[in-house]
Amino acid sequence: MERPTLYIANKNYSSWSFRPWIALTGVGIDFEEVLIPFDYPGGNCDIKAISPSGNVPVLQHGALKIWESLAIIEYAAELYPEACLLPRDRAARALARSVSMEMLSGFRALRGACPMNIRRPRARIVLPDGVDADVRRIETIWRDLLEKSGGPFLFGAFGAADAMFAPVVNRFDIYDLVHRDDTLAYMRTMKAHPAWRKWEDAARAERWIVAEDEV
Known part of the structure; x- marks a missing residue:
């Protein structure tokens, strides 16, 4: 299976990035991490180039891009059912x-x-x-x-x-x-x-x- 890539922002501040990152890391899912730092006040053109919403996190898996923390976690739960991100019951x-x-x-x-x-x-x-x-x-x-x-x-x-x-x-x-x-x-x-x-x-x-x- 192709290894997904997770695009995140600054680890000190980005709560939205923290959620999928700790979800995937916490259950042992292998992924590539790409950190694109906040660049205020004008935004960061690198984020806008890879994100349909203009925000991170974004998970890229092949040609597919998934954005928003919970959507990424849900996708990972389906892709890696053995990781048990969601309860079996x-x-x-x-x-x-x-x-x-x-x-x-x-x-x-x-x-x-x-x-x-x-x-x-x-x-x-x-x-x-x-x-x-x-x-x-x-x-x-x-x-x-x-x-x-x-x-x-x-x-x-x-x-x-x-x-x-x-x-x-x-x-x-x-x-x-x-x-x-x-x-x-x-x-x-x-x-x-x-x-x-x-x-x-x-x-x-x-x-x-x-x-x-x-x-």
Whole structure:
């Protein structure tokens, strides 16, 4: 099978790139990585040249291009069923898709106020309306899934849903947003995953600095 190529942006900032990258890496799918850095304020013509949407991530597999994080993860789950990115049980698989879609389309207050930034020192900020509600909802999702599956990841083994929430783990950490023991335990599990550590090490080694309002 032809090896796919995943186009991503800066590892320190790009939550959208982080999701498919940690999904594929976390279950051992082999792919070529191409990083195209943000180049503000004018954008990066290299991204526009390879991406139908003008954004990354993009997965290229032969002549086919797939964009948007969850679409890439779903495609990889079909292409590599043995990797078990999605649960084998139909009901669990539907639930994994539901929470992944909720993450994809929701939690705008949290996203807007607390951009992903691997290198940011941990410190609280003044939070606008809506962030606390987003945090409580995410904690409820995690708690319910972990109780149902028994952990240590949301559906037992690491998979698509964990990848979709991976940037939130960074946000909860660096903005000091959560203090529940079960939430913190899940975050420690995610941050201990070899794929997380590999991404984090690379992010900390990057030299690019992008203003938070440009990410």
